[in-house]
Amino acid sequence: xxxxxxxxxxxxxxxxxxxxxxxxxxxxxxxxxxxxxxxxxxxxxxxxxxxxxxxxxxxxxxxxxxxxxxxxxxxxxxxxxxxxxxxxxxxxxxxxxxxxxxxxxxxxxxxxxxxxxxxxxxxxxxxxxxxxxxxxxxxxxxxxxxxxxxxxxxxxxxxxxxxxxxxxxxxxxxxxxxxxxxxxxxxxxxxxxxxxxxxxxxxxxxxxxxxxxxxxxxxxxxxxxxxxxxxxxxxxxxxxxxxxxxxxxxxxxxxxxxxxxxxxxxxxxxxxxxxxxxx
Amino acid sequence: xxxxxxxxxxxxxxxxxxxxxxxxxxxxxxxxxxxxxxxxxxxxxxxxxxxxxxxxxxxxxxxxxxxxxxxxxxxxxxxxxxxxxxxxxxxxxxxxxxxxxxxxxxxxxxxxxxxxxxxxxxxxxxxxxxxxxxxxxxxxxxxxxxxxxxxxxxxxxxxxxxxxxxxxxxxxxxxxxxxxxxxxxxxxxxxxxxxxxxxxxxxxxxxxxxxxxxxxxxxxxxxxxxxxxxxxxxxxxxxxxxxxxxxxxxxxxxxxxxxxxxxxxxxxxxxxxxxxxxxx
Numbered sequence: 001x002x003x004x005x006x007x008x009x010x011x012x013x014x015x016x017x018x019x020x021x022x023x024x025x026x027x028x029x030x031x032x033x034x035x036x037x038x039x040x041x042x043x044x045x046x047x048x049x050x051x052x053x054x055x056x057x058x059x060x061x062x063x064x065x066x067x068x069x070x071x072x073x074x075x076x077x078x079x080x081x082x083x084x085x086x087x088x089x090x091x092x093x094x095x096x097x098x099x100x101x102x103x104x105x106x107x108x109x110x111x112x113x114x115x116x117x118x119x120x121x122x123x124x125x126x127x128x129x130x131x132x133x134x135x136x137x138x139x140x141x142x143x144x145x146x147x148x149x150x151x152x153x154x155x156x157x158x159x160x161x162x163x164x165x166x167x168x169x170x171x172x173x174x175x176x177x178x179x180x181x182x183x184x185x186x187x188x189x190x191x192x193x194x195x196x197x198x199x200x201x202x203x204x205x206x207x208x209x210x211x212x213x214x215x216x217x218x219x220x221x222x223x224x225x226x227x228x229x230x231x232x233x234x235x236x237x238x239x240x241x242x243x244x245x246x247x248x249x250x251x252x253x254x255x256x257x258x259x260x261x262x263x264x265x266x267x268x269x270x271x272x273x274x275x276x277x278x279x
Numbered sequence: 280x281x282x283x284x285x286x287x288x289x290x291x292x293x294x295x296x297x298x299x300x301x302x303x304x305x306x307x308x309x310x311x312x313x314x315x316x317x318x319x320x321x322x323x324x325x326x327x328x329x330x331x332x333x334x335x336x337x338x339x340x341x342x343x344x345x346x347x348x349x350x351x352x353x354x355x356x357x358x359x360x361x362x363x364x365x366x367x368x369x370x371x372x373x374x375x376x377x378x379x380x381x382x383x384x385x386x387x388x389x390x391x392x393x394x395x396x397x398x399x400x401x402x403x404x405x406x407x408x409x410x411x412x413x414x415x416x417x418x419x420x421x422x423x424x425x426x427x428x429x430x431x432x433x434x435x436x437x438x439x440x441x442x443x444x445x446x447x448x449x450x451x452x453x454x455x456x457x458x459x460x461x462x463x464x465x466x467x468x469x470x471x472x473x474x475x476x477x478x479x480x481x482x483x484x485x486x487x488x489x490x491x492x493x494x495x496x497x498x499x500x501x502x503x504x505x506x507x508x509x510x511x512x513x514x515x516x517x518x519x520x521x522x523x524x525x526x527x528x529x530x531x532x533x534x535x536x537x538x539x540x541x542x543x544x545x546x547x548x549x550x551x552x553x554x555x556x557x558x559x
Binding site: 025093108112134268277 | 394
């Protein structure tokens with residue numbers, strides 16, 4: 001038993017080392033975000049000293065140049081409304097195509113499943129042209145597009161779960177005089193809650209971080225830029241000139257994610273596992 | 280019940296189907312058709328048959344991007360899966376602090392590709408600065424950088440799936456193996472790995488499709504520099520569409536081939552690993 005204890009101690013120390021390694025990139029940008037931009041390349045791994053310490057000037061710089069808070073707001077707006085719309089609409093669709101058996105509904109199901117393996121580049125050009133000609137180049141248009149792109153995985157996951165709900169419960173509700181809508185929202189939706197959380201987390205994660213879709217549809221010349229778009233915009237064009245603002249912006253960009261992660265860590269990890277097992 | 284529900288087709292499915300057609304079905308069909316056309320925007324297309332496909336293969340950049348993607352994907356998929364499986368084995372040994380380790384290792388997965396790419400770009404450049412060189416000076420740096428970055432991002436994610444798989448292995452199976460005199464190595468190879476085959480199958484699928492479709496990280500880390508040597512397929516397609524005019528048709532043809540490659544590999548892999556799964 002004693003050898004097992006020593007081995008476990010050894011593994012514990014090794015894992016601690018790995019944690020340090022894993023967090024190095026994060027510490028690196030935090031550290032350098034407080035240094036004057038001219039000092040960053042001198043000794044990038046050193047702590048800021050009295051000479052190199054720049055206070056919050058990098059942060060004010062980065063925020064000003066990119067209008068970061070507006071970008072944060074639009075990212076939040078698009079993510080929240082897209083996720084709400086996806087949960088509501090795709091759960092209804094999944095319920096319908098699972099419960100009503102016909103050639104049409106199974107064809108719809110296979111189309112949703114098929115869309116999951118198609119890379120974005122396949123539809124990138126035609127989709128952004130179509131979106132522009134329909135004037136979807138605004139946050140509400142983005143919500144519609146995200147419902148379309150998110151529906152494949154979401155319908156697939158909801159259908160998998162609806163199949164496991166005993167149909168007798170719904171039949172009982174119908175006999176008691178519920179309309180299909182009342183049955184769905186009163187009876188089925190509460191049972192679907194765990195799946196809805198999983199679907200919400202998976203979608204929130206990719207929509208919040210998505211770069212190409214908002215970049216192509218909304219572009220950089222409007223006020224609706226999201227966080228990934230402003231990061232690419234600032235760093236891609238000015239990055240070499242102002243390392244300080246870049247570091248500060250990278251730190252700012254990961255703060256919301258870390259807070260969200262620490263707040264609902266349990267749901268995120270469970271959701272990701274559940275999502276992977278069902279997908 | 281079906282009969283009453285059937286009448287609600289419009290309310291239950293039409294909003295989703297509308298968005299789905301707009302974002303996916305129509306662009307997909309249009310894209311397929313346009314890959315056989317010469318066009319600069321979607322309304323001025325003229326049919327030219329397979330010409331775009333032939334032109335795509337004449338481009339050394341496209342061939343190079345394809346080879347680079349394959350080289351990157353093979354090494355990244357192997358390293359991510361091996362390392363995350365090892366870490367999952369360590370974290371299922373009932374060591375203190377397991378939850379903290381899990382939390383930290385998983386975190387990079389939540390950070391978006393663009394931001395990840397720039398974090399690593401600045402750090403790798405800082406290291407290379409001491410040697411008087413930069414990330415974009417040599418295609419090897421970009422290649423290794425992408426592999427390290429991808430490992431950093433995906434190890435935690437895969438590890439969590441492997442942990443869930445390992446925790447589902449019935450303990451009586453492992454005990455039985457011990458009583459029969461199996462060493463830990465034999466238990467791992469003969470009992471644990473066959474029992475976690477579903478997790479392996481999922482992790483391979485996820486790493487495979489993520490590595491092949493990689494775009495954001497590639498754009499942020501090197502953007503293909505030096506001279507497009509580190510551009511992967513998705514970035515090459517993007518550059519063909521938006522980098523030069525007159526090549527939209529070629530870009531679309533590349534995109535169709537990219538789709539076929541990704542779909543074929545992913546489905547073959549799923550079929551192969553699913554066939555290795557054992558009944559529990």
